[in-house]
Amino acid sequence: MVNDDQVAEAKARIAAEVGRLHSRFIDMSHQLHGNPELAFEEYKAAELLTHELEEQGFDVQRGVAGLDTAFVATYGSGEPVVALLAEFDALPKIGHACGHNLIATWGVGAGIALRRALPDIRGTIKVIGTPGEEGGGGKVIMAKEGIFAGLDAAIMMHPRDVTYLDRGSLAVTPYEIEFFGKSAHASSAPEKGINALDALLQVFFSVNALRQAFRPHTRIHGVITNGGDAANVIPDYTSGSFLVRANDQAYLEELNQRFVDIVNAAALATGATVKITEGLSYKQRVCNTRLVELFGENLDALGVPHEVPAQDVGVGSSDIGDVSQLVPTIHPYLQICERGIGGHTPEFEQAAGSARADDLTATGATALAWTAADVLLRPDVRQELRETFREQLGRDPQR
Ligand SMILES: [Zn+2]
Ligand SMILES: [Zn+2]
Known part of the structure; x- marks a missing residue:
């Protein structure tokens, strides 16, 4: 049994x-920031982070859930099991413009600080490297493989303004x-063609017509990725990308x-045939309100x-949502730049590599590690x- 004084003492440690680790955290953040890698191609980042964790006594499993750059680093054994999550992918062209270099530094940094401050801990500290957040759904894939099962808490933090x-x-x-x-020829014989662009445009028209009937916070939006090749040819092929979003799982279905x-x-209206790929x-995302409260106190x-x-x-949307539906989870935001x-x-992207962000590598890691503690x-x-999870989601966390 641990009393309040012992918890306070552990937090001070x-x-x-x-x-002591702060300069190392800054270095880690800069190395990631200076070498942006796209979703599922984060080889350098995964190498850097797993190496750091191994050096600090973690047992590292690489390539988990069939993903080359996903990893699980473990220290200790038995329950409770607390995981710090690290994202580390960047965006095309604009690098670490989502600041995942800080997410990784906070998560890995918190794990290392915890393990050094509590070497005889009863329970398990995990640092889970979750690649491909930007459109890749790394955590969705990892969740399906049971990587988050049995966690008492999944903790991560995202930078923002x-x-x-x-x-x-x-x-x-x-x-x-x-x-x-x-x-078909668009002028001399349009009646001989079937216009695939009209079919695609009809999707936009119908979505727009229905907007007033959607519940608040519904979002359906898309772009045309192939709209045909020449104005004088009836397009025989068109394609579009769409996202359908809702703030309620059942309503999304x-x-x-x-x-x-x-x-x-x-398709029916225009005579075109259609292929739909989901x-x-x-x-x-449903953050555990008790865990949120503890984080707030810290x-x-x-x-x-x-x-x-x-x-x-x-x-927006984020693949941490899938984790939050399985185990008690938090995903707070820390201000790193001007509003x-x-x-x-x-x-x-600049803010994620700024002196202010460097400073906050310590604050962020401390806040996460204290919550894990x-x-x-x-x-x-x-x-x-667990009780809060049950109240919020109507079921038990995944064991
Ligand atoms: Zn992002
Ligand atoms: Zn992000």
């Missing part, structure tokens, strides 16, 4: 370790749509069906102000997280 403890995300299903028609009906109707869905103790997101602001600088921009050391917390 963690903070001291973070202080404001600090939020909790923020929902939309469940999303991607679709690739292809229409096959028949080409309903919307998916609605969208597929729209696409099939467009991609990897990301589930809706941020307060560190003197980091935070705010509650407004109800009406737009949100108004959005993610996926060159300005945010709460789960590992306080016997009541495990049970509270």
Whole structure:
């Protein structure tokens, strides 16, 4: 049994370790930031992070869930089991414009600080490397392989222009749509053709016509990826990419069906044939409110102000959603730049490698490690997280 004084003492040791490791964290963050790698091609990043963890006494399993760059680093044994999650992929052309170099540094840094501060810990510390967040759904694939089963807590943090403890995300299903028609001269014999572009445009028209009937926070949006080749030829092939999003899992299923009906109707209306390819869905994110509360207390103790997101602001989707549907999870945000600088921009890429972000490698790692320590050391917390999970999701966490 551990009392409050012992928890406080453990947290002081963690903070001291973070202080000693700070220059190493900055170095890690810069190495990642300076070598941006795309989803599932993060070989250098995975090598850097696993090497660091191994050096610090973690037992590292590479290439988990059939993904070359995914890893699970483990220290200790038995329960409770706490995992720090690390994303490390970058974006095409704009590098680490989502700041995943910081996510990795915070997660790996917290794991290392924990293990150094609590070498005789009863329980298990895991650092899980989750590649391909940007459109790859690495965590969705890993979740299907049972990588997150048995965790008492999955902890990660994302950088942004404001600090939020909790923020929902939309469940999303991607679709690739292809229409096959028949080409013909667009002026002398259009009646002999079947216009695949008209079919694709009809999808946009029907989605737009239905917008007023959708529930708030529904998002359906798409682009034309192939719209035909020449204005004087009736296009015989067109394609588009679409994302269907909702803030409720059951409603997403309903919307998916609605969208597929729209696409099939467009084919029927124009005489084109259609191929619908459904991609990897990301589930809706439900952060564990008890774990969020603990994290908030730790941020307060560190003197980091935070705010509650407004109800009406737009949100995106993230593959952490799938983890949050399995085990108690948090995905807070830490402010690393001036407000108004959005993610996926060159300005945010700069912020992710700035002196301010360097400074915050210590704050972030401490906040995450302290929260992990709460789960590992306080016997009541495990049970509270499980009960909260049950209240929020109506089932037990995955064992
Ligand atoms: Zn992103
Ligand atoms: Zn991101």
